Amino acid sequence: MVKKAYGFDKPIAVQYGIWLGKVLTGDFGMSIATGRPVTEELFRALANTVMLSAGAVIAAFSLAFVIGTFAGYRVGTPSDRAVTGIAVIGVSIPNYWLAIVLVIIFAVELNVLPATGMGPRGSETFNPFQWDHFKYLILPIITLSLIPIGIITRTTRSAVAEVLNQDFVETLRAKGLMEAEILLHVVKNALPQVLAVMGLQFGYLMGGSILVETIFTWPGTGFLLNKAILTRDLPVLQGTILILAIIFVTTNLVIDLLQTAVDPRLKR
Amino acid sequence: MSDATVNNLQPKASEVAPALKVRSYWQTVGYRLRYDYMTLFFGFVVILIILSAIFAPLLAPMDPYQSSMLNRLKPIGYKDFILGTDELGRDILSRILYGGRISLTMGILPVFIATVIGGLLGIIAGFVGGRTNMTIMRIMDVFYAFPSILLAVAISGALGGGIFNGMMSLTLVFIPPLCRVAETATSQVRNLDFVEAARATGASTFSIIRVHILGNVLGPILIYSSSLVSVSILIASGLSFLGLGVTPPEPDWGLMLNTLRQAIYIQPVICALPGVAILVTSICFNLVSDGLRSAMDVRM
Amino acid sequence: MDMTETKSALSSVSADDARDRGGKAQPMLIARGLQKHFPITGGILNRTVARIRAVDGVSFTVMKGETLGVVGESGCGKSTLARLLMHLIPPDSGELIFDGEAVAAKDGLEVRDMRRLMQMVFQDSYSSLNPRMPVEDSIAYGQIVHGASNEAAKQAARALMEKVGLDPNLFGPRYPHELSGGQKQRINIARALVLEPRVVILDEAVSALDKSVEAQVLNLLRYLKDVFNLTYVFISHDLNVVQYVSDRVLVMYLGEVVEIGPVDKIYANPKHPYTAALLASRLSMNPDDRVNEPPLIGDPPNPINPPSGCRFRTRCEFAEKICEIETPALPQDVGPMGHACACHMFVAKSGHSKSIMHAAEDVTPSSPAESPS
Numbered sequence: 001m002v003k004k005a006y007g008f009d010k011p012i013a014v015q016y017g018i019w020l021g022k023v024l025t026g027d028f029g030m031s032i033a034t035g036r037p038v039t040e041e042l043f044r045a046l047a048n049t050v051m052l053s054a055g056a057v058i059a060a061f062s063l064a065f066v067i068g069t070f071a072g073y074r075v076g077t078p079s080d081r082a083v084t085g086i087a088v089i090g091v092s093i094p095n096y097w098l099a100i101v102l103v104i105i106f107a108v109e110l111n112v113l114p115a116t117g118m119g120p121r122g123s124e125t126f127n128p129f130q131w132d133h134f135k136y137l138i139l140p141i142i143t144l145s146l147i148p149i150g151i152i153t154r155t156t157r158s159a160v161a162e163v164l165n166q167d168f169v170e171t172l173r174a175k176g177l178m179e180a181e182i183l184l185h186v187v188k189n190a191l192p193q194v195l196a197v198m199g200l201q202f203g204y205l206m207g208g209s210i211l212v213e214t215i216f217t218w219p220g221t222g223f224l225l226n227k228a229i230l231t232r233d234l235p236v237l238q239g240t241i242l243i244l245a246i247i248f249v250t251t252n253l254v255i256d257l258l259q260t261a262v263d264p265r266l267k268r
Numbered sequence: 269m270s271d272a273t274v275n276n277l278q279p280k281a282s283e284v285a286p287a288l289k290v291r292s293y294w295q296t297v298g299y300r301l302r303y304d305y306m307t308l309f310f311g312f313v314v315i316l317i318i319l320s321a322i323f324a325p326l327l328a329p330m331d332p333y334q335s336s337m338l339n340r341l342k343p344i345g346y347k348d349f350i351l352g353t354d355e356l357g358r359d360i361l362s363r364i365l366y367g368g369r370i371s372l373t374m375g376i377l378p379v380f381i382a383t384v385i386g387g388l389l390g391i392i393a394g395f396v397g398g399r400t401n402m403t404i405m406r407i408m409d410v411f412y413a414f415p416s417i418l419l420a421v422a423i424s425g426a427l428g429g430g431i432f433n434g435m436m437s438l439t440l441v442f443i444p445p446l447c448r449v450a451e452t453a454t455s456q457v458r459n460l461d462f463v464e465a466a467r468a469t470g471a472s473t474f475s476i477i478r479v480h481i482l483g484n485v486l487g488p489i490l491i492y493s494s495s496l497v498s499v500s501i502l503i504a505s506g507l508s509f510l511g512l513g514v515t516p517p518e519p520d521w522g523l524m525l526n527t528l529r530q531a532i533y534i535q536p537v538i539c540a541l542p543g544v545a546i547l548v549t550s551i552c553f554n555l556v557s558d559g560l561r562s563a564m565d566v567r568m
Numbered sequence: 569m570d571m572t573e574t575k576s577a578l579s580s581v582s583a584d585d586a587r588d589r590g591g592k593a594q595p596m597l598i599a600r601g602l603q604k605h606f607p608i609t610g611g612i613l614n615r616t617v618a619r620i621r622a623v624d625g626v627s628f629t630v631m632k633g634e635t636l637g638v639v640g641e642s643g644c645g646k647s648t649l650a651r652l653l654m655h656l657i658p659p660d661s662g663e664l665i666f667d668g669e670a671v672a673a674k675d676g677l678e679v680r681d682m683r684r685l686m687q688m689v690f691q692d693s694y695s696s697l698n699p700r701m702p703v704e705d706s707i708a709y710g711q712i713v714h715g716a717s718n719e720a721a722k723q724a725a726r727a728l729m730e731k732v733g734l735d736p737n738l739f740g741p742r743y744p745h746e747l748s749g750g751q752k753q754r755i756n757i758a759r760a761l762v763l764e765p766r767v768v769i770l771d772e773a774v775s776a777l778d779k780s781v782e783a784q785v786l787n788l789l790r791y792l793k794d795v796f797n798l799t800y801v802f803i804s805h806d807l808n809v810v811q812y813v814s815d816r817v818l819v820m821y822l823g824e825v826v827e828i829g830p831v832d833k834i835y836a837n838p839k840h841p842y843t844a845a846l847l848a849s850r851l852s853m854n855p856d857d858r859v860n861e862p863p864l865i866g867d868p869p870n871p872i873n874p875p876s877g878c879r880f881r882t883r884c885e886f887a888e889k890i891c892e893i894e895t896p897a898l899p900q901d902v903g904p905m906g907h908a909c910a911c912h913m914f915v916a917k918s919g920h921s922k923s924i925m926h927a928a929e930d931v932t933p934s935s936p937a938e939s940p941s
Contacts, residue, residue, distance in 0.1 A: 092550040094502050097543030104536040207415035211506050229425045241422050245413040293700050461696035469710035470683040483700035
């Protein structure tokens with residue numbers, strides 16, 4: 001009986017316990033759909049998702065930190081309102097919809113970037129430093145970076161505005177420092193908070209890329225998850241969710257620890 | 269002490285103060301909102317969107333389920349199809365109007381239920397403290413191990429598709445963060461002297477929560493839950509997009525986006541339309557929530 | 569504020585009160601061995617790693633109609649004592665007798681009923697009022713809790729606002745942030761009085777106010793005491809204010825009572841070295857009486873791990889071997905108006921080198937008749 005081979009005849013709690021026990025020894029079981037070990041599929045997918053999420057967060061940070069600082073210096077002015085408006089749109093756009101729109105524009109209408117997949121047909125390994133491969137990354141990264149752009153911009157704006165309101169900035173001005181030097185101080189004080197948010201966003205993207213990966217058929221954990229849901233491939237589903245949760249929690253923990261290390265005031 | 273001394277000590281009931289128009293907290297918030305034209309405008313749009321979903325049967329020019337093999341994937345303005353037709357020849361405008369009913373319900377109802385349940389749990393945890401707090405908050409922490417989309421997908425995946433299961437999973441996703449917000453707000457208020465003073469009058473726990481705690485924590489909870497509506501709409505249509513929420517042939521914005529995706533090479537503009545509906549709704553809810561936040565940020 | 573102005577002690581003790589149960593001679597409040605240790609939890613298992621001995625075996629009586637002042641440095645347990653009296657925090661041990669009835673004991677007075685008879689005014693006038701509630705509702709709340717109709721409670725609240733010197737029409741519907749600190753404290757006093765209590769605990773009730781407002785509120789408290797026939801427990805770190813309002817004074821150090829007695833005796837002739845140091849630390853109005861050296865050096869020891877024997881010995885100039893070995897007890901047999909002090913120097917043959925000398929020259933009067941009246 002198939003049921004017996006997979007242990008489905010036992011109560012769910014027992015099944016879960018057995019599965020957890022095996023996971024601790026590194027055995028995630030076999031995929032029901034492909035018959036291959038879950039670990040093998042999972043870790044290949046994980047590498048692909050990390051590439052995507054890291055790329056998106058770095059891209060988002062480079063843009064958002066600049067415009068966020070810009071807005072933080074001009075709180076209340078029209079340019080600040082424009083930036084805040086962009087940030088609101090960033091967090092409000094359904095990214096799966098943006099993915100479709102980007103595909104329509106760049107793949108269908110302009111035909112300059114590939115719509116789906118990872119690397120040209122027949123290529124064995126993915127090399128992001130080669131243009132032929134790299135162009136497959138562009139649209140997914142733009143799509144995924146949208147929400148982090150919105151959130152990091154908001155955080156930077158309020159962090160910079162807050163630092164500018166502190167007395168030490170006034171002191172620096174009184175000492176006759178150049179605005180550029182003051183900017184350096186402001187950035188240094190605002191940065192830890194922004195980096196923490198950036199780290200959190202990385203965790204979110206790792207777990208939340210399912211929709212975007214599905215649209216771009218990017219072979220990462222999200223795509224794997226979607227396939228597993230459709231085929232009811234339980235071992236893959238469980239294993240992927242567990243690993244993603246562990247990554248998410250670990251990221252948050254590391255950020256917490258780093259933050260207390262940087263800013264001793266947070267220690268109670 | 270003689271009567272004369274007593275009379276001297278009797279304070280005169282006349283501390284100098286002009287008669288002020290006294291406004292309660294919520295009146296102040298309303299007053300501030302009345303002059304926030306941005307928020308008023310987007311609030312108006314939100315109401316318009318909700319009304320058009322409610323009155324979809326009156327507004328929709330056609331039957332949203334009526335398919336036609338002849339009129340498949342027609343462009344905007346083709347014949348009577350103001351926004352064109354989908355892959356089964358159904359009128360897109362009618363389907364977007366009807367789709368609002370499901371998409372908005374899936375956006376608002378889970379947040380509402382989660383606000384009630386999560387808020388209540390948070391208030392209890394924050395007020396009672398001790399072991400009760402530990403138990404409730406540690407259970408909530410388990411859910412924090414997952415990003416919200418992943419959690420929604422995982423729960424829906426486990427429960428199976430369908431509108432009801434989709435809403436259920438969204439509710440479960442939103443309970444922990446709301447519980448945490450309520451708990452934080454409550455434990456801050458709980459340590460203030462007026463709660464201690466209320467206990468000193470011999471008031472029951474229930475009375476203290478109802479009279480003294482609720483009025484002080486409702487603001488932060490409502491601000492937070494209003495910001496969740498747009499998140500909920502996005503995740504709900506995301507679930508439908510993955511085939512985990514609404515099932516065909518029901519009209520739903522996320523599901524429409526999914527089925528139309530096959531046609532991007534034929535009618536690219538039409539394929540993007542349901543997404544515009546999601547985007548506009550989500551932006552409006554976000555901006556209204558922002559306006560509410562700044563209006564409620566009164567130091568009192 | 570000199571000695572002659574402090575009003576005659578127990579001026580209103582004899583006033584009759586229909587609510588009186590135990591008779592005139594029965595003290596309003598008797599505290600016996602009240603104790604509260606706060607556990608400090610730590611480690612991953614949240615186990616108790618230490619205990620803060622906030623209040624450690626405190627016994628005293630409050631007579632009917634008197635004002636008992638409670639003084640001591642910050643952190644000596646004054647506020648914890650107030651909350652223990654109100655049963656806002658349950659005591660670890662010890663008993664409380666309210667007008668002859670044990671509180672929270674079997675066949676005794678229930679905590680809920682006790683709270684009708686004893687009320688409290690907090691230090692922070694701002695945080696002790698609900699910011700989302702008109703102040704008249706804050707006052708009325710107490711009566712509503714005890715079953716009065718909204719209408720009746722509001723009526724009582726407005727009447728009390730008149731009594732504390734605030735026009736109810738002008739101030740009643742306002743919110744706390746629209747009132748000044750003094751006005752808020754008047755509201756807090758009205759709120760405490762709305763249940764018609766017999767005892768009011770004033771926990772640093774005037775400490776946060778401006779000096780001019782403080783004086784107004786003190787006068788108000790004095791007026792209300794006569795009108796409503798109240799008994800006060802007045803907690804403060806301000807020695808001048810305590811001298812002005814109190815009939816008797818209780819001095820606390822690190823969770824223990826070190827001295828108790830009539831205000832004139834304690835201020836004129838403090839026995840315990842700690843009381844003496846406290847009084848010496850007051851600033852003088854006379855610039856020639858400049859205090860150049862602090863009479864008390866350093867912070868009080870950690871209440872988690874107090875010194876053995878007499879807790880004051882680490883800062884006491886008279887400390888000797890005996891102070892380290894044996895804890896001096898507070899004599900309990902001095903009578904309600906007696907002057908008692910927990911110090912080895914005042915116990916004959918205690919082993920302290922100065923004990924006999926002191927005991928000989930200063931015999932503690934133990935009969936109430938000897939107190940000024």
